[in-house]
Amino acid sequence: MISVQQAKQIIQDAALAPKIVKLPLSEAFGFTLAEDIIATVDIPNFAQSSMDGYAFKFADKDKPLSIIGEMAAGVANQLTIDTGQATRIFTGAPLPQGADTVIMQEKVAVENKLLTLQDDNLSFGLNVRPKGAEVKRGELAIAKETYLSAAALGFLAGIGCTHTHVYAAPKLAIILTGNELQEPGKPLEFGHVYEANSVILTAALHKAGINDITILRSDDNPETLTSVLKQALESNDVVLLNGGVSVGDYDYVVGATRACGVEQKFHKIKQKPGKPLFFGTKHDKLVFGLPGNPSSGLTCFYEYVLPALERSMHKQASVVVITATATHNYTKPAGLTHFLKAFYTEGKVTPLHAQESFRLHSFAQANCFIVLPEDSTGCTAGNTVEVHLLPL
Numbered sequence: 001m002i003s004v005q006q007a008k009q010i011i012q013d014a015a016l017a018p019k020i021v022k023l024p025l026s027e028a029f030g031f032t033l034a035e036d037i038i039a040t041v042d043i044p045n046f047a048q049s050s051m052d053g054y055a056f057k058f059a060d061k062d063k064p065l066s067i068i069g070e071m072a073a074g075v076a077n078q079l080t081i082d083t084g085q086a087t088r089i090f091t092g093a094p095l096p097q098g099a100d101t102v103i104m105q106e107k108v109a110v111e112n113k114l115l116t117l118q119d120d121n122l123s124f125g126l127n128v129r130p131k132g133a134e135v136k137r138g139e140l141a142i143a144k145e146t147y148l149s150a151a152a153l154g155f156l157a158g159i160g161c162t163h164t165h166v167y168a169a170p171k172l173a174i175i176l177t178g179n180e181l182q183e184p185g186k187p188l189e190f191g192h193v194y195e196a197n198s199v200i201l202t203a204a205l206h207k208a209g210i211n212d213i214t215i216l217r218s219d220d221n222p223e224t225l226t227s228v229l230k231q232a233l234e235s236n237d238v239v240l241l242n243g244g245v246s247v248g249d250y251d252y253v254v255g256a257t258r259a260c261g262v263e264q265k266f267h268k269i270k271q272k273p274g275k276p277l278f279f280g281t282k283h284d285k286l287v288f289g290l291p292g293n294p295s296s297g298l299t300c301f302y303e304y305v306l307p308a309l310e311r312s313m314h315k316q317a318s319v320v321v322i323t324a325t326a327t328h329n330y331t332k333p334a335g336l337t338h339f340l341k342a343f344y345t346e347g348k349v350t351p352l353h354a355q356e357s358f359r360l361h362s363f364a365q366a367n368c369f370i371v372l373p374e375d376s377t378g379c380t381a382g383n384t385v386e387v388h389l390l391p392l
Ligand SMILES: Nc1nc2c(c(=O)[nH]1)N[C@H]1C(S)=C(S)[C@@H](COP(=O)(O)OP(=O)(O)OC[C@H]3O[C@@H](n4cnc5c(N)ncnc54)[C@H](O)[C@@H]3O)O[C@H]1N2
Pocket: 176, 177, 178, 180, 181, 193, 194, 195, 196, 197, 198, 242, 243, 244, 245, 246, 247, 248, 251, 273, 274, 275, 276, 290, 291, 292, 293, 294, 296, 357, 358
């Protein structure tokens, strides 16, 4: 068995080749930009007022000015002012030709179309957004590797982009194994369990921005599983097998991967839960054999699968590593790294009850793992422990 650190390194070394796809901005939220974006126009495209008020020549600031017209946002025609003249102007409107400064309407007096400026703090160019102040034509507007947040997408829209190249989400198949699995909503027959792993993994994948997911099923039969895995490998970048990865007589995952030409990179990690995790590759495709116990599978997903998917999408890791003070004692034998379902708030972290792998009750209330290293025998209240905050 290998250590948690070795397993993570092996997965990192077998990185998925990133794929690039062109998306409309409306679909690009949460992806990472795969190209430098060069501005094709100056933004703003004209000297623009940032206030509702009056536009004038700064040199005229001490004179009464005659108001010759108005500039509103979206006006079709340009006005020109001469010395001694001003226009009414509104936020977002182009400055009239010849004007260089805008005064807020709260700081003027107007009588008989004559404007008197009453602002002691006037300066040249005040309340004017110069042409190209946001970005100039030909300039790097936003760099490759930028995360496409709402603001970044708005910025791209604001400079006239409609589509952009991003690092694509991998195409992924989930294979559910087990004769005992029953669809929720149907009566439970003797020996059956409700199938939960597809719900768990689909939700966690959607959270990561991965939506191209195929769910396949196989009963506990080596030929069927091999044929389902072969089919999954043909059209997906990543395959997540569920269950059947341990040592029982009906655990056919490892055999099926071998039969499909998957190169085994490791099987079993010194950890709890999730000890039987399998990882292999076929050319540039990744294959994970997740333990069937829902809690074990999800722990492996957050610790191993998600970081690999995020790396391929050039996204920052969404599981965030911090330290915090444990509120309670927890004991464990040395030998395995433990990932405890826990709740973190304000610098303190509490291990939850019901840590058993088959149970999701504590996981359903957890927002993090406490990570107790292989050689530790637990933690004491007041100890600083490593915490992995989960993207929920
Ligand atoms: N002799 C040994 N037995 C086991 C070992 C071991 O080292 N020696 N490891 C144990 C550990 S640790 C784990 S974890 C499990 C992993 O087992 P498998 O990956 O082979 O999973 P299954 O046996 O197929 O299922 C385990 C458990 O999970 C339930 N399950 C499976 N799929 C789903 C699903 N989609 N939704 C809900 N529940 C599911 C399944 O019914 C079982 O109860 O092996 C131990 N055994």
